[in-house]
Amino acid sequence: MLNYRNLNILFFIALLAIIITSNYYEVGILAYLILIAFYLLIIVIGTFSIRTNFYFTSLHSGDSNKKEIAITFDDGPHPIFTQEVLKLLDEHQTKATFFCIGEHINKYSNIVRTAHEHGHIIGNHSYSHSHFFDLFSSVKMTHELNQTRNSIYHAIGKMPNLFRPPFGVTNPLLKIALNNTQLISIGWSVRSFDTNKHTKKVISRLKRKTHPGAIILLHDTKEKIIPILIEFLPWLKKNGYHVVSIEELLHIEAYETI
Ligand SMILES: [Zn+2]
Incomplete structure (x- = not known):
C-alpha cells in the first residue's frame, strides 16, 4: 500500500538511483523534475482522498457481505x-x-x-x-x-x-x-x-x-x-x-x- 511513509522511502530510493546513474550517464534536470512532479501528485491525491488512508487509517465501510x-x-x-x-x-x-x-x-x-x-x-x-x-x-x-x-x-x-x-x-x-x-x-x-x-x-x-x-x-x-x-x-x-x-x-x- 502506497502510504506517506512508503512514498518517502520510494522517493529517496529513486532520487539516489538518479544521482548514482548521473555518475555514469548524462542525466538531465528533467529526470529530477519528473520525480518531484510524481511525488507531489501522489501527495495531493493522498491529502484530498481520505479513502486512500495515506497518512493514517480512516474507517470507510463495514462488512461487504451484509446489506x-x-x-x-x-x-x-x-x-x-x-x-x-x-x-x-x-x-x-x-x-x-x-x-x-x-x-x-x-x-x-x-x-x-x-x-x-x-x-x-x-x-x-x-x-x-x-x-x-x-x-x-x-x-x-x-x-x-x-x-x-x-x-x-x-x-x-x-x-x-x-x-x-x-x-x-x-x-x-x-x-x-x-x-x-x-x-x-x-x-x-x-x-x-x-x-x-x-x-x-x-x-x-x-x-x-x-x-x-x-x-x-x-x-x-x-x-x-x-x-x-x-x-x-x-x-x-x-x-x-x-x-x-x-x-x-x-x-x-x-x-x-x-
Ligand atoms: Zn464538514
Whole structure:
C-alpha cells in the first residue's frame, strides 16, 4: 500500500538511483523534475482522498457481505434542518451518526441532546471547520478537537470517540492531533455531493453507489436533505438494506467508556 511513509522511502530510493546513474550517464534536470512532479501528485491525491488512508487509517465501510449500511450527517447541528432530519429518521426508525461542528454544538446544544436521546450517535467534526483547518499546527488542531469533545460532553454527558476530518482532508499534522486525542477517524464510501449537486442527481447517485457495508456521507445543513431522505430512506428498505449504527457497522465504541 502506497502510504506517506512508503512514498518517502520510494522517493529517496529513486532520487539516489538518479544521482548514482548521473555518475555514469548524462542525466538531465528533467529526470529530477519528473520525480518531484510524481511525488507531489501522489501527495495531493493522498491529502484530498481520505479513502486512500495515506497518512493514517480512516474507517470507510463495514462488512461487504451484509446489506447493512450506516448514514452520517456532517456540519450540523443546523437550527432548522437537523430537527427535520431527526423527525424523518424517527418516522423510518433509522439511527444515524451526526458529525457536529463544535461552534454549532455550543449554539444548538438542545438539538444535539435531542439527537442523542433519539438514539443517534454524535461525533466530532472539529470546532471551527475553518477552510484553513488543514494548515493549522498540530497543537491548534488538537485544541480544536478537544474543544469539540468538551462541547459534546456538555451537551450529552458523553465523550465522543469518533472524528471525521473536515472536508475529508488529511495530513501528517492531523495524524499527530488524532494521536494526541485518541479519536478514531471515520471516512465514507459513498459521497452524495449533496452540498453542490441538484437533489435529483444526489438521489440517483445515492441509489447507484450504495453497496453492502457502505458509510453514506450526507449533510444536515441544506433544505434539500429533506427531499433526499424522503426518497432515499424508503428506497433503502425496498432494496433490502438495513440501516445500522456506525458502532454496529464497524464494531467500535462511539463514546469513551470510563
Ligand atoms: Zn464538514
